[in-house]
Amino acid sequence: MAVTREVILEGHIVDSGIMSKALDVIIVHNGQFKIVDFKIGQTNSDLSIARISYSAKSDSDLELITDRLLDLGGSIPSEPDLRTTIAKKAQSVAADFYSTTNHRTEVRIGGKWKVVGDQRMDAVIVVKGSKPVCTKLRDVKKGDRIVCGHSGIRVTPEFKHRDREDFAFMSNEVSSERKVEIAVRGIAKDIKNPDCKLVIVAGPVVIHTGGSEGLCKLLEKGHVSALLTGNALAVHDIEQSLYGTSLGIDTDTGVPVIEGHKNHMRAINAINTAGGIAKAVKKGVLKSGVMYTCVKHNVPFVLAGSLRDDGPLPETITDMNEAQEAYHKYLKGVDMVLMLSSMLHSIATGNMLPSWVKTICVDINPSVVTKLMDRGSSQALGVVTDVGLFLHLLSKKI
Ligand SMILES: NC(=O)c1ccc[n+]([C@@H]2O[C@H](COP(=O)([O-])OP(=O)(O)OC[C@H]3O[C@@H](n4cnc5c(N)ncnc54)[C@H](O)[C@@H]3O)[C@@H](O)[C@H]2O)c1
Secondary structure, three states: OEEEEEEEEEEEEOOHHHHHHHHHHHHOOOEEEEEEEOOOOOOOOEEEEEEEEEEHHHHHHHHHHHHHHHHHOOEOOOOOOOOOEEEOEEEEEEEOOOOOOOOOEEEEEOEEEEEEEEOOOOOEEEEEEEEEEEEEEEOOOOOEEEEOOOOOOOEEEEOOOOOOOHHHHHHOEEEEEEHHHHHHHHHHHHHHHHOOEEEEEEEOOOHOOOHHHHHHHHHHOOOOOEEEEHHHHHHHHHHHHHHHHEEOOOEEEEEOOOOHHHHHHHHHHHHHHHHHHHHHHHHHOOOHHHHHHHHHHOOOOOEEEEOOOOOOOOOOOOHHHHHHHHHHHHHHHOEEEEEOOOHHHHHHHHHHHOOOOOEEEEOOOHHHHHHHHHOOOOOOOEEEOOOHHHHHHHHHHH
């Protein structure tokens, strides 16, 4: 073993599984470890602290291990300040740039630890003056100071929720049908907390499954700070409001309506003719539904475009970078995100969120729920159920 380093892990590292993950990382990369010191917390709230020395056969293996240990919240003792390299051109950085996780991150500048702003995964850190900020590669400008290497970087992963009451429903598991009611109770309690800033991400299945009424109730009661969705939810919601169908199916009887397949195009035409959704509400063309309720209750919404969109509606943002920015704007400072039956928009949103935001993912497909929860957050809950049923249950508890 050619090279040796030391790392310190501190926090709820035993019951959050971080200690075992750290040792696995070293072994998987052909390294060897020695636990130099290990003090285990004695109670729920006590933190544990471990000092581990590790070695690897090559510098590159050591770098890989160090990278992963930092992601797990490790810090290198008597660490120097961070290292930065100037970007020589826009959207291009040095090859050893530090790629961020969604966990709380600090960097050491002039001997002081500073919290990185706008935390999100897969970003670079730009130091602006003395302020470190997560920045997407596409937004890097020539001359920006980019954090490179590992030194002077400290990551704090979220530990498991230790509030016992919350723990029952936020246990980072995919709920089966039996647990849906318990999950709904817990979610409703959080939503009713006036300090909880909630954003809803939703797909058109909400409308197809009769979830519109439940969603409208959440919007009317002022619980939702923004609705992030795509063209389809708005189209089918307006189709339902104008013609009583969603994708040509009568939403009361579940029976296809003759010529009903044309209704969503007629809905788009009606909104185009009115000059947009808000104008359609003002002119009395649109009198009910999710989009109507957003306009009436001043809940901002974003319709992000996709390749499969019909129309699209005038409000749909078809430039993908602009659509991402619009989502990001409403996710700033959010406490909880309810992701309802949209793999596309939920994954996009998950990528923009720091790991301490509570995310609730509702989908009928367990593998989608697992995929959405698998983003290193201890604050994620998966509910495998029909979204219409879920919204119906939730609307009764708020
Ligand atoms: N006519 C149109 O313009 C049109 C139509 C459809 C989709 N789109 C667009 O395509 C993009 C992707 O659409 P998407 O988000 O619907 O697709 P998606 O495939 O990303 O997500 C749909 C999700 O709904 C889940 N689901 C299906 N039935 C369910 C139920 N009963 N209860 C709970 N979950 C259920 C699926 O498992 C899936 O994960 C969006 O931007 C959308 O606006 C446009």
